[in-house]
Amino acid sequence: MSTAAAPARQLDPGSTAEINQAARALLAEFGTSATSPRLLERVAGTAASLGDGVRHHCRPVDTEDGLFVLRGLTVDDASAGPTPAGWASAGDSGAVHDLTLLLLATVMGNPIAWEGQQNGRFVHNIVPSPGHEAEQTGASSSVLLSPHTEDAFHPGRAHLLMLGCMRNHDRIATTAASIRRVRLSDEDVALLSRPVLPILPDDAYAQAQGYADEAPVPVPVLHTADEGLTLRFDPAYTPLEQAGEDWRAAYGRLEDELARVATAVSLDPGEVLVVDNDLVVHGRVPFTARYDGTDRWLKRASVRVPGRATRPPAEDAEHGYGQQALEAHVR
Numbered sequence: 001m002s003t004a005a006a007p008a009r010q011l012d013p014g015s016t017a018e019i020n021q022a023a024r025a026l027l028a029e030f031g032t033s034a035t036s037p038r039l040l041e042r043v044a045g046t047a048a049s050l051g052d053g054v055r056h057h058c059r060p061v062d063t064e065d066g067l068f069v070l071r072g073l074t075v076d077d078a079s080a081g082p083t084p085a086g087w088a089s090a091g092d093s094g095a096v097h098d099l100t101l102l103l104l105a106t107v108m109g110n111p112i113a114w115e116g117q118q119n120g121r122f123v124h125n126i127v128p129s130p131g132h133e134a135e136q137t138g139a140s141s142s143v144l145l146s147p148h149t150e151d152a153f154h155p156g157r158a159h160l161l162m163l164g165c166m167r168n169h170d171r172i173a174t175t176a177a178s179i180r181r182v183r184l185s186d187e188d189v190a191l192l193s194r195p196v197l198p199i200l201p202d203d204a205y206a207q208a209q210g211y212a213d214e215a216p217v218p219v220p221v222l223h224t225a226d227e228g229l230t231l232r233f234d235p236a237y238t239p240l241e242q243a244g245e246d247w248r249a250a251y252g253r254l255e256d257e258l259a260r261v262a263t264a265v266s267l268d269p270g271e272v273l274v275v276d277n278d279l280v281v282h283g284r285v286p287f288t289a290r291y292d293g294t295d296r297w298l299k300r301a302s303v304r305v306p307g308r309a310t311r312p313p314a315e316d317a318e319h320g321y322g323q324q325a326l327e328a329h330v331r
């Protein structure tokens with residue numbers, strides 16, 4: 001896997017100061033990063049008042065890598081407090097960084113949350129959690145988190161995924177692979193552009209267990225948008241054994257290509273990885289969690305970009321397995 005440096009955008013000190021001050025003012029006013037309609041409204045107003053420097057650094061992903069690392073923000077390790085033992089106990093840990101991420105997400109588009117994930121919070125804590133080591137969710141550690149599209153099962157999934165680093169003493173890498181870097185034959189692209197198999201909700205959706213009521217919807221893996229190929233990919237939640245041999249072989253070649261072009265991004269505290277969720281699949285290398293308050297800790301935000309035409313129109317009719325994406329701002 002390549003460890004070539006990911007494209008970076010360095011915030012200037014003025015923009016950094018502006019973001020920090022805005023996040024601190026929001027926390028002082030609300031005392032929590034738990035989202036209420038009033039907080040979201042205030043975030044929207046504050047985000048709209050941020051200067052051109054911040055806005056410029058938050059412009060759309062503009063390389064074939066489909067991602068960038070935003071640099072310049074900082075996290076003070078001591079005042080961040082210990083890495084929470086799980087999202088459920090994280091509460092307001094690192095709350096000012098939640099608000100920082102929410103502000104940046106709002107500059108980039110419309111942040112979303114899920115009723116069935118992390119109590120509907122708009123910024124999630126990604127920390128290893130005892131008992132979940134081998135899952136294919138962000139709470140895992142000991143297994144390779146295989147490359148996937150975030151919330152691939154749902155038509156309301158994010159266009160952009162943001163991972164803000166709070167702590168990463170062991171420099172555990174996030175992996176990323178862009179569909180724009182793979183080489184596939186026209187035949188394979190045609191095969192994988194057909195809706196053959198469904199993608200089912202992942203284990204992080206506690207309330208989705210009742211989705212048996214909803215008939216699984218076959219969806220295409222690849223889509224040719226005006227701007228180029230996009231993908232929707234989550235092998236761990238795709239019943240691959242139900243497909244024919246030719247299709248499975250093409251899917252295998254796509255997996256191999258994604259592995260070939262994958263890069264490893266190891267984030268430092270304060271850095272924010274922004275991934276285009278229509279171009280890039282992301283994952284994580286395995287690691288051994290210590291559960292002593294010093295484990296890797298990321299903040300995650302998901303963003304919809306209004307008007308983005310990167311997906312097949314047929315997605316609009318999907319039921320989403322009873323899950324509802326909550327959008328922060330009505331535009």
Ligand SMILES: [Fe+2]
Pocket residue numbers: 148149150282
């Ligand atoms: Fe993910």
